[in-house]
Amino acid sequence: MEATTDTLVIKAPKKSPLILRMVVLLFAMVCGVYICLVCLKQINTHTKTKFLNIIAINHQNQINQSCQVPDLEKSEIGYAHYPKPQTFKRDECACNPVRYFAILSMQRSGSGWFETLLNSHINVSSNGEIFSVRDRRLNVSSILKNMDKVYNLDWFSSASKNECNAAVGFKWMLNQGLMENREEIVKYFKKKGVSAIFLFRRNLLRRMISVLANSYDKDAKPLNGTHKSHVHSPLEAEILAKYKPKINATLLIRELEQDEEAAGKAVEYFNTTRHIVVYYEDVLNNRTKLNEVQDFLRLPHRELKSRQVKIHTTPLSNQVENWEDVEKTLKGTSYETFLHADYQLPSSPQSALTNFT
Numbered sequence: 001m002e003a004t005t006d007t008l009v010i011k012a013p014k015k016s017p018l019i020l021r022m023v024v025l026l027f028a029m030v031c032g033v034y035i036c037l038v039c040l041k042q043i044n045t046h047t048k049t050k051f052l053n054i055i056a057i058n059h060q061n062q063i064n065q066s067c068q069v070p071d072l073e074k075s076e077i078g079y080a081h082y083p084k085p086q087t088f089k090r091d092e093c094a095c096n097p098v099r100y101f102a103i104l105s106m107q108r109s110g111s112g113w114f115e116t117l118l119n120s121h122i123n124v125s126s127n128g129e130i131f132s133v134r135d136r137r138l139n140v141s142s143i144l145k146n147m148d149k150v151y152n153l154d155w156f157s158s159a160s161k162n163e164c165n166a167a168v169g170f171k172w173m174l175n176q177g178l179m180e181n182r183e184e185i186v187k188y189f190k191k192k193g194v195s196a197i198f199l200f201r202r203n204l205l206r207r208m209i210s211v212l213a214n215s216y217d218k219d220a221k222p223l224n225g226t227h228k229s230h231v232h233s234p235l236e237a238e239i240l241a242k243y244k245p246k247i248n249a250t251l252l253i254r255e256l257e258q259d260e261e262a263a264g265k266a267v268e269y270f271n272t273t274r275h276i277v278v279y280y281e282d283v284l285n286n287r288t289k290l291n292e293v294q295d296f297l298r299l300p301h302r303e304l305k306s307r308q309v310k311i312h313t314t315p316l317s318n319q320v321e322n323w324e325d326v327e328k329t330l331k332g333t334s335y336e337t338f339l340h341a342d343y344q345l346p347s348s349p350q351s352a353l354t355n356f357t
């Protein structure tokens with residue numbers, strides 16, 4: 001009993017409370033300063049390592065640990081992908097990065113020709129106009145689902161190259177749900193790291209003539225009863241070029257303005273995404289323009305070829321029934337240049353076989 005009381009007495013010593021309080025206060029202050037310092041340091045390292053974290057996350061989610069991933073430039077992060085298709089294995093090319101792209105264009109602007117050129121590259125799969133089928137673009141969730149399939153390499157078309165793809169994409173006309181759903185699509189492109197390739201035709205009058213001729217062909221089908229938007233022989237081209245559409249001169253200027261506006265708006269809407277603008281005539285005049293496209297998609301350079309044949313090779317004045325009206329309407333306007341030949345026809349027969357209108 002004695003001992004217990006003794007210890008109790010020792011446990012409650014009457015030491016100076018002032019010193020004790022000072023010690024506690026000092027300790028609290030030191031702790032506070034330390035916590036502040038740690039916080040500041042973390043904020044600092046957080047901003048510094050943000051860039052590295054993205055790579056780490058990408059690695060974990062997207063690729064097999066055994067891949068040796070190249071050091072990417074900062075601007076490249078988010079654009080090099082390692083998809084894991086559900087329908088096949090990428091095998092020996094599983095560690096090759098894949099770029100996602102979409103060719104955004106308008107009808108009769110040479111995008112079919114442009115796409116066959118791209119597809120002649122051994123590492124490119126451009127899967128055609130997937131949204132020409134109305135069901136696929138009925139609502140935005142359907143659009144996104146179909147794009148997921150393309151970019152995961154699970155879309156099959158005659159263009160699919162499967163395991164050794166370095167760039168995969170498709171062709172999309174501005175009037176195929178693209179403009180209506182642009183907000184969601186821009187968001188998707190940015191999130192997924194999709195690069196946009198705008199392909200436009202400078203001479204919108206030629207485009208208009210081509211649209212009219214093509215819609216005539218849809219009904220008349222002079223090629224043995226089948227409608228062909230693109231042809232592969234000079235004979236077919238000659239037959240299709242026989243038709244001369246009549247252009248409504250009253251509406252002409254307004255329609256050209258509308259086309260120009262549509263193209264400008266599209267580029268503006270997608271201006272925050274990674275993109276380039278390519279003109280059909282520029283590629284036609286100078287095939288090395290395609291190197292810029294290959295660089296844009298980070299592809300090894302290859303000579304690109306197409307078997308398509310240009311439908312209209314005669315002067316524009318021979319292609320329209322009421323040429324005089326058209327000439328009169330456009331003279332003195334900013335569209336006057338459309339009346340003149342705006343590019344040189346290729347001189348060698350070999351290269352003539354690779355163009356179309």
Ligand SMILES: *[C@@H]1O[C@H](CO)[C@@H](O)[C@H](O)[C@H]1NC(C)=O
Nearest residue numbers: 063064065066067084091094
């Ligand atoms: C990773 O690669 C190895 C060897 O190529 C393969 O056996 C394995 O299935 C791959 N793992 C995944 C998750 O793809």
Ligand SMILES: *[C@@H]1O[C@H](CO)[C@@H](O)[C@H](O)[C@H]1NC(C)=O
Nearest residue numbers: 135136137138139140141142
């Ligand atoms: C979207 O369209 C698809 C058909 O393409 C349909 O099956 C689906 O139910 C639609 N979803 C919504 C949310 O309307």
Ligand SMILES: *[C@@H]1O[C@H](CO)[C@@H](O)[C@H](O)[C@H]1NC(C)=O
Nearest residue numbers: 093096122123164165166300
């Ligand atoms: C391109 O394809 C070839 C053959 O399939 C393959 O060997 C090569 O690694 C691919 N290149 C790229 C950059 O993916």
Ligand SMILES: *[C@@H]1O[C@H](CO)[C@@H](O)[C@H](O)[C@H]1NC(C)=O
Nearest residue numbers: 222223224225235236237239
């Ligand atoms: C139409 O069909 C015939 C017989 O199959 C063929 O010889 C001819 O070349 C075809 N014409 C065109 C323009 O395709």
Ligand SMILES: *[C@@H]1O[C@H](CO)[C@@H](O)[C@H](O)[C@H]1NC(C)=O
Nearest residue numbers: 246247248249250251252322
């Ligand atoms: C041109 O189009 C307008 C508006 O659709 C129409 O009123 C006019 O008759 C057309 N002109 C010709 C020559 O077809």
Ligand SMILES: *[C@@H]1O[C@H](CO)[C@@H](O)[C@H](O)[C@H]1NC(C)=O
Nearest residue numbers: 265267268269270271272273
């Ligand atoms: C994109 O276009 C919008 C609308 O014209 C403009 O306000 C914005 O500055 C543009 N952004 C860039 C990055 O060019």
Ligand SMILES: *[C@@H]1O[C@H](CO)[C@@H](O)[C@H](O)[C@H]1NC(C)=O
Nearest residue numbers: 285286287288289290291292
């Ligand atoms: C063709 O295009 C390339 C690349 O854009 C350019 O360097 C070259 O000067 C052009 N050649 C001609 C003849 O315009």
